[in-house]
Amino acid sequence: MSSSCKENGFLGELIITEPIGVDHELEYVEVNIPIAIERLKKKALYIKSKKDGALIKGQVLNNQNILLESNLVRCLFPISIQANETKEYDIVIEKNEKTVTDLLMKGMGLNIIVENEFYKADLTARKSSKNIKLGPGQITSVSLKKYNGIKLERPDIKMHWAPSFQKKSEDYKTMAHLEEFDSVHIEKGPYLISVYRSGKVKGYEEIQLEGEYKFYAGKPYFGFSSKMTIVDSLTVTMLRNDEMTMDKFFTHAIYPLESGKVKCVPLYDKPPLISHQSIKELRKQPIAANAKWFGFYNDSINYGFGSIRIQFDYKNINGGLAPMINAQTKISYSYNEGRYWDRRFVDSGELRIPKGSEYFEENVYTIFDSNNENPAMEIDKLHKKLANPVVVKYIPVNE
Incomplete structure (x- = not known):
């Protein structure tokens, strides 16, 4: 050419x-x-x-x-x-x-609200019941427009609560506790709004954090990728990512098994519920840390909210694997009948993590319709699309 x-x-x-x-x-x-x-x-x-x-x-x-x-x-x-x-x-x-879409952003700096036709995501700051500042830039709540504006949230903490970590005898901290940033970049356009932050949480300077949200026009989902890089060796009693914590909005958890079948588990015990159906039983048969997707759904309103795991990588600077103990995806109880899920690299005990270790994830968080005959149909279909993207070939002008 x-x-x-x-x-x-x-x-x-x-x-x-x-x-x-x-x-x-x-x-x-x-x-x-x-x-x-x-x-x-x-x-x-x-x-x-x-x-x-x-x-x-x-x-x-x-x-x-x-x-x-x-x-x-x-x-x-x-x-x-x-x-x-x-x-x-x-x-x-x-x-x-000029290009006009359904994607909008309101607010200043990291104190913003992003919305499209499917949801409204609130990233503004919040104070906990203990008067602890939880910074802006991390999701506080997600309102579902199709379902009468139901707001997924917890009353005094962030809904999206990861990455997170804890040392022995120290307070549990998350990316929402990040106050001083090495870098902040907000990208605003008609198709994509992205919010990137990096830095270290006070008291956990051994962990370099990076996180980025991606909100799209015309899509019922948003993306989040994060990386924890261990810049100085430390010992932790907890290390997690992909954590979503919510009030009593859902009735069941749902996830795929390695066999290809889908498992549904009640989130709340109701007599005469058989004990092996309870989420307590998952302690004996935990959900895989790299399960390809995971979600909660409501069997009467027929909506769900889930995480599609696009990438999951844990390594060190030498190409080996970063350490983990009993890694799994876990459903947990919270006060006032709240429920949450997370991916745990350290579920119990203490773990010494050497300098140079990295823990990376990329997830897509999606709203999906569910039905009682096949509640996983939509989220499984979306996973298939995202795991097998269209093939793009660019031929430069000089070829």
Whole structure:
């Protein structure tokens, strides 16, 4: 391709293929495009359908400093694609037109509320009953718009409560206790709002924390990825992530077994309930730490909220595994009949964690419809899509 094509606004081609025979009404694809940021003044990146010429505007995700240093733009495009279909686009520069979606953000700094047509996520600060400050930037509650605005929360703590950790004879701390940040970056656009934070919790300076939320337009879910890096060796009595704690909104827990079957467990004991059906019995047969998804659902209102585990990695700087004790996904009781789930790297005892260990996760938290015949149908279908994303091939202009 000649350099004149590049100057005229053509930047390459995009070929997208659906790999597993599932329709995608709305899918987001990310593409790294080499381009000087100066070329996007008053203009924007689009993909142009080779079939009908339709233009789809992208959202540039990189912050300004990265763009200036790298001349590499990471751009997000919304598409739709049918089962086993292949679509071809040209990547072009066109006039920047305003894009309106259902994704909104209100507030200042990290004290924000993000919403789309499915939910309202509150990330504002909160004080606990013990007058302990729980900082902004971590989810306090999630309101479900389809279900009369039911607000998933706990009365005086954060709903999303992880990563979390504890030393012997010390207070239990979480990422919500982070007060001083090494880095904060909020990205706001029509398709994606992201909130990134990093730093160390006072008293736990041995643990470097990173966490990022991703909220999408038109999707009933949001993403969260986190990493705990041990910068100085320490001994802990607890180490967790993927923790969601809620009041009495749900009746059952649900999760897949290695056999492919789905297990449903009542969250509340009601006579004449058989004892082996209770969540207490899970102490004898714990849920796998790397279960591909996990959730709670309500069998009368027929809604659910769950975690789809996209990535789960624990390692050290030498490529070996970071230590764990009795790792599992666990359902626990809380006061006023609250229930919560978490992934535990240390469930009991003490664990010495050497410097250089890392614990990483990437999850998608989703609202889903449930029915009593097959309550897992929607969350299992979403897991299949997220675990098998569309295949994206970018062909630069000079190839």
